[in-house]
Amino acid sequence: MRVSHHTVRACLPIGSDSDLAWVRQHVRRVAAESGFGLVQQTKLVTAASELARNTLIHGGGGHVEVTALEDGSAHGLRLSFVDTGPGIRDLDQAMTDGYTTGGGLGLGLSGARRLVHDLTVDTRPGQGTTVTIVVWATDMPRPRAEP
Amino acid sequence: MQVPEQDTVPESAARWVGEFLRRRQEQIAQRWADAELFRTVFTVSRDEAVEACKAVLDALSAVAAHGALENVAAPGFGPVRDQLGRMAGSRSRAGAGPARVADEVAALRGPATALLRGEFEDPSSEQAHECVLALTVLMGTLRLVVMETALGEGEQLIERQRQQLLEVATPVINLWHGIVAVPLIGTLDSARSQVVMENLLDAIVTQQARYAILDITGVPTVDSLVAQHLMKTVAAARLMGAECIVSGIRPAIAQTIVHLGIDLGTIPTRNSLADALAHVLRQQGIAVSAGAPVGAVPR
Amino acid sequence: MNPPLAEPPPPPVPVLALGDVLLVTLQGDLHDSAAERLQHDIAERVAREPVAGVVIDISGVEVVDSFLARVLAEIASTARLLAARTVLAGMRPAVAVTLVELGLTLPELTTVLDVGQALALLGRTPSGPRARQGGA
Incomplete structure (x- = not known):
């Protein structure tokens, strides 16, 4: 991916229930500012919520780095969820629908991947996990309001 | 210190051409206004075509004066980029393909070169040769600039039409x-x-x-x-x-x-x-x- | 830019009783703990009181992730075991698209456009058109 310009927008802690809510609100705001449509905003916030919860529950807490991307006229966002937890032992299994160790529906990683343009996982046993997602604002014509 | 290579235009020739384009702006513009490119785009009045020609000549003169004959991105082209884009767009809507538009731009060189040669007592002199070469290079660059803006126009047009189609084709x-x-x-x-x-x-x-x-x-x-x-x-x-x-x-x-x-x-x-x-x-x-x-x- | 520190736990989501129907209105961002507390509260109420139906209005919710989806599905399953029917009302389009993309189609939940339809469906019709069960 050719990215000509980027700026780090924010670094938010993930250590509690209310931090998750704060991450959702913050991601919603920067997505709107980056020109994301309502559906795209919702998809991104939902993906961020899934991954932040992973960081909290499986990684024992960490932080998320929000970066604004620019490539020509295209605007995007990169979110990196970083923890220093136990790492993911079997990544293939973790990326499978329905696999869970945390009591959810097992859709955290695999579900988030379907909501974004790109998802990469960097994990080392005993050292931690970084999950990075990238989303680009797609230009969608808005439906005209009916009279 | 620059050692001129063969066929390289000396800076003095570039400056001379820049000065010539400014001095002879009116005459060149009058000739260009009758050329196909300007005549077919500016159909309302000939004065309008002449004004458009002058704007392009201003730009060319500025680019030549800075010695940036081959620079497609020269700041001198800035003021006329929009105009050139609109002209290229207008030609393409009239059915002229990119190759045709390129030929029409190339056709502007003839009248300008003829006037340039007339400036010299001895058109076969070294200096005259260098200046004609400088003008040729400059006009080649103009052609590239037009092509570039024409392609940009085309892409924008396609994108606009794509968006419109998406909207129109999905009514609820x-x-x-x-x-x-x-x-x-x-x-x-x-x-x-x-x-x-x-x-x-x-x-x-x-x-x-x-x-x-x-x-x-x-x-x-x-x-x-x-x-x-x-x-x-x-x-x-x-x-x-x-x-x-x-x-x-x-x-x-x-x-x-x-x-x-x-x-x-x-x-x-x-x-x-x-x-x-x-x-x-x-x-x-x-x-x-x-x-x-x-x-x-x-x- | 920083979240407030040592925030008190979010207030519990109120559960209103309209006759034998429980009405829950979710608003804004729901904390995980508040969602779990709600699930517990509803289960208690349905077990203790003669509840025929539970209406959950999510028209004010902008994000439903897999956690909240699981909570909603479990509320419905628990209520069904206790002979009460759960109706989900007013899901926003963007939320629906996202849930489908996540693969969460919530088959255990009955869905309707708004609270009025939900009440009509449960036979507590204040007024309005004849109700219908949403979807298959």
């Missing part, structure tokens, strides 16, 4: 109180399916529609991606509390869907839009009966 119709329908016509790709889905779901909210009909009578083919989009639309509508019915699945498409191994079993379907509407009206307890004959019935 309010069929009845609480019943909306989208008659899909033409090939569905991923982007369009997305637009259809979002428009339909928004209409369900604004129209308080408990029923939505997706009519695909006018869709020539359905691949697995489109089938998936249809299923997602139906599932999303259900989550919102509306029933979504797919109508008009032609036999050929039904076969394709079976061959693709796609299970549309969970999706309510009807043969035609009329069947779907009748079904929905029945569901709502609305009876439609044939009343007294009206219209073109002989009495």
Whole structure:
């Protein structure tokens, strides 16, 4: 991916229930500012919520780095969820629908991947996990309001 | 210290050409205004064409004065980039392809060169030769600038048309109180399916529609991606509390869907839009009966 | 830019009783703990009181992730075991699209466009058109 310009927008802690809510609100705001449509905003916030919860529950807490991307006229966002937890032992299994160790529906990683343009996982046993997602604002014509 | 290579234009020649273009602006502009490129674009008045020519000559003169003869991105072109883009766009709308436009730009060199030669007592002198070369290089650069802006215009045009098509081709119709329908016509790709889905779901909210009909009578083919989009639309509508019915699945498409191994079993379907509407009206307890004959019935 | 520190736990989501129907209105961002507390509260109420139906209005919710989806599905399953029916009302289009993309179609939940339809469906019709069960 050719990215000509980027700026780090924010670094938010993930250590509690209310931090998750704060991450959702913050991601919603920067997505709107980056020109994301309502559906795209919702998809991104939902993906961020899934991954932040992973960081909290499986990684024992960490932080998320929000970066604004620019490539020509295209605007995007990169979110990196970083923890220093136990790492993911079997990544293939973790990326499978329905696999869970945390009591959810097992859709955290695999579900988030379907909501974004790109998802990469960097994990080392005993050292931690970084999950990075990238989303680009797609230009969608808005439906005209009916009279 | 620069050592001029063979065929390299000395800076003095570039400056001289810059000065010449400024000094002879009026004469060159009068000749260019009759050239095909300007004549066909500025059809309202010849004065308008002359003014446009002068603007381009100003730009060329500025570029030459800075010695940047071969620089397509020279700041001197800045003020006329818009104008050149509009001209190229106008020519392309008139049916002139990029090659044709390039030829028309190239044709501007002749009249300018003729005037340039006239400036020299000895047109075969070294200096005259260098200046003609400088003008030739400069006009070649202008041609590239026009091509560049023309391509940009073309891309913008295509993008604009694509957006318009997406909007126009996916209307949501309010069929009845609480019943909306989208008659899909033409090939569905991923982007369009997305637009259809979002428009339909928004209409369900604004129209308080408990029923939505997706009519695909006018869709020539359905691949697995489109089938998936249809299923997602139906599932999303259900989550919102509306029933979504797919109508008009032609036999050929039904076969394709079976061959693709796609299970549309969970999706309510009807043969035609009329069947779907009748079904929905029945569901709502609305009876439609044939009343007294009206219209073109002989009495 | 920083979240407030040592925030008190979010207030519990109120559960209103309209006759034998429980009405829950979710608003804005729901904390995980508040969602779990709600699930517990509803189960208690349905077990203790003669509840025929539970209406959950999510028209004010902008995000439903897999956690909240699981909570909603479990509320419905628990209520069904106790002979009460759960109706989900007013899901926004963007939320619906996202849930479908996540693969969460919530088959255990009955869905309707708004609270009025939900009440009508449960036979507590204040007024309005005849109700219908949403979806298959």
